[in-house]
Amino acid sequence: xSRMTEQPLDMGQLLRExxxxxxxxxxxxxxxxxxxxAGKGVSGMSYSAYGPMAEKVLAELEQETLxxxxxxxxxxxxxxxxxxxxxxxxxxxxxxxxxxxxxxGARYAIDTLKVRLPVWKHDFYEDGSDAYQDGVPLETAxxxxxxxxx
Amino acid sequence: xSRMTEQPLDMGQLLRExxxxxxxxxxxxxxxxxxxxAGKGVSGMSYSAYGPMAEKVLAELEQETLxxxxxxxxxxxxxxxxxxxxxxxxxxxxxxxxxxxxxxGARYAIDTLKVRLPVWKHDFYEDGSDAYQDGVPLETAxxxxxxxxx
Amino acid sequence: xLTVELFGVLQQAAGDRQLQLxxxxxxxxxxxxxxxxxxxxxxLAPHLRRxxxxxxxxxxxxxxxxxxxxxxxxxxxxxxx
Amino acid sequence: xLTVELFGVLQQAAGDRQLQLxxxxxxxxxxxxxxxxxxxxxxLAPHLRRxxxxxxxxxxxxxxxxxxxxxxxxxxxxxxx
Numbered sequence: 001x002s003r004m005t006e007q008p009l010d011m012g013q014l015l016r017e018x019x020x021x022x023x024x025x026x027x028x029x030x031x032x033x034x035x036x037x038a039g040k041g042v043s044g045m046s047y048s049a050y051g052p053m054a055e056k057v058l059a060e061l062e063q064e065t066l067x068x069x070x071x072x073x074x075x076x077x078x079x080x081x082x083x084x085x086x087x088x089x090x091x092x093x094x095x096x097x098x099x100x101x102x103x104x105g106a107r108y109a110i111d112t113l114k115v116r117l118p119v120w121k122h123d124f125y126e127d128g129s130d131a132y133q134d135g136v137p138l139e140t141a142x143x144x145x146x147x148x149x150x
Numbered sequence: 151x152s153r154m155t156e157q158p159l160d161m162g163q164l165l166r167e168x169x170x171x172x173x174x175x176x177x178x179x180x181x182x183x184x185x186x187x188a189g190k191g192v193s194g195m196s197y198s199a200y201g202p203m204a205e206k207v208l209a210e211l212e213q214e215t216l217x218x219x220x221x222x223x224x225x226x227x228x229x230x231x232x233x234x235x236x237x238x239x240x241x242x243x244x245x246x247x248x249x250x251x252x253x254x255g256a257r258y259a260i261d262t263l264k265v266r267l268p269v270w271k272h273d274f275y276e277d278g279s280d281a282y283q284d285g286v287p288l289e290t291a292x293x294x295x296x297x298x299x300x
Numbered sequence: 301x302l303t304v305e306l307f308g309v310l311q312q313a314a315g316d317r318q319l320q321l322x323x324x325x326x327x328x329x330x331x332x333x334x335x336x337x338x339x340x341x342x343x344l345a346p347h348l349r350r351x352x353x354x355x356x357x358x359x360x361x362x363x364x365x366x367x368x369x370x371x372x373x374x375x376x377x378x379x380x381x
Numbered sequence: 382x383l384t385v386e387l388f389g390v391l392q393q394a395a396g397d398r399q400l401q402l403x404x405x406x407x408x409x410x411x412x413x414x415x416x417x418x419x420x421x422x423x424x425l426a427p428h429l430r431r432x433x434x435x436x437x438x439x440x441x442x443x444x445x446x447x448x449x450x451x452x453x454x455x456x457x458x459x460x461x462x
């Protein structure tokens with residue numbers, strides 16, 4: 001599966017792609033379209049991405065997770081286009097020999113994705129209005145250095 | 151799905167059973183039969199359970215997780231009988247409005263299961279030997295009180 | 301007469317899934333029953349310090365007096381998940 | 382002449398997915414280009430303080446001088462996941 005895709009995300013395929021007989025622990029994180037945001041009813045939403053960078057960011061984040069944690073498998077996929085309530089916008093699959101590491105790796109991957117992936121969520125509300133969600137400034141090498149020096 | 155079962159665990163069914171449009175975060179933990187333990191090659195294993203208590207422990211642990219964490223759904227299933235390498239012995243599915251809570255809830259559920267569920271793992275090694283894995287003493291009300299008073 | 305049910309490594313140690321224990325201590329507390337079991341079945345003795353005990357779907361404490369008409373279930377250290 | 386590509390809320394603010402900027406600052410650093418963009422397109426100005434910039438698949442720093450033959454991509458605060 002391509003890491004950025006307009007197709008519905010296929011958890012079964014990700015599980016098959018990451019099979020690893022040495023791993024006793026599997027952690028999957030899924031981001032799911034909710035029916036509400038900031039107190040308003042949501043009827044659907046749309047994700048747009050800066051494609052050339054997004055694919056590279058996810059590939060690098062998989063590698064970084066594998067290097068920072070004792071985990072053996074890490075796959076991340078993110079959907080773009082129009083999504084309905086209950087559909088998955090992102091899936092993170094991590095496998096490790098031990099469960100604590102699998103949890104830590106998956107959490108790191110999704111937390112870091114949220115500040116590095118050039119993707120924007122556009123909410124459509126039940127009252128007919130719509131809005132881009134206010135996001136977090138993209139983490140850049142400069143902002144990372146500033147944070148590390150604090 | 152019954153919480154204790156000899157049938158292969160069905161993640162798709164658990165995901166359908168826990169669908170909740172108010173939840174933006176899904177965390178799944180899977181315990182998978184590894185091909186090694188304590189330096190020896192494992193060819194397969196078998197789980198036995200004290201059934202009358204095991205089913206109740208899982209039902210109570212689901213409720214406890216829902217009460218201790220701001221999560222909306224929690225389902226736990228555990229397999230018994232003979233399992234092959236790569237098969238899931240346990241699945242924990244947690245859904246919550248926010249991802250940190252879903253991670254915390256799932257981790258609590260599996261960590262607590264490990265000390266409360268009356269289940270025993272019997273390893274069969276590639277060298278033809280076999281052994282019950284040395285486990286952790288079952289958490290009892292008395293041991294919980296002792297721990298809390300430390 | 302008390303039926304004692306065994307699980308996990310206890311089955312291996314005793315070579316059976318259950319045992320009968322007669323001449324029970326009075327009162328039949330869990331601790332006293334386990335002492336008697338250790339004397340009658342020395343192969344189980346090393347394991348009994350780390351067992352939890354149950355009747356039906358509930359744990360019973362070491363100082364509790366049990367209903368000897370129901371099986372006492374011995375649960376060695378667990379390894380689920 | 383520089384092509385500026387817009388994403389997310391910037392598209393909404395500008396009413397378009399891209400803009401052309403002529404009369405570029407010399408040297409064309411990212412910071413200088415953003416200043417010029419703010420003057421020519423006041424609707425974008427409030428957003429520019431929080432944008433990151435990229436060319437191709439790589440981020441470019443504010444103090445970096447860019448190749449003006451390639452589009453400059455403006456990335457507002459992100460909300461993926």
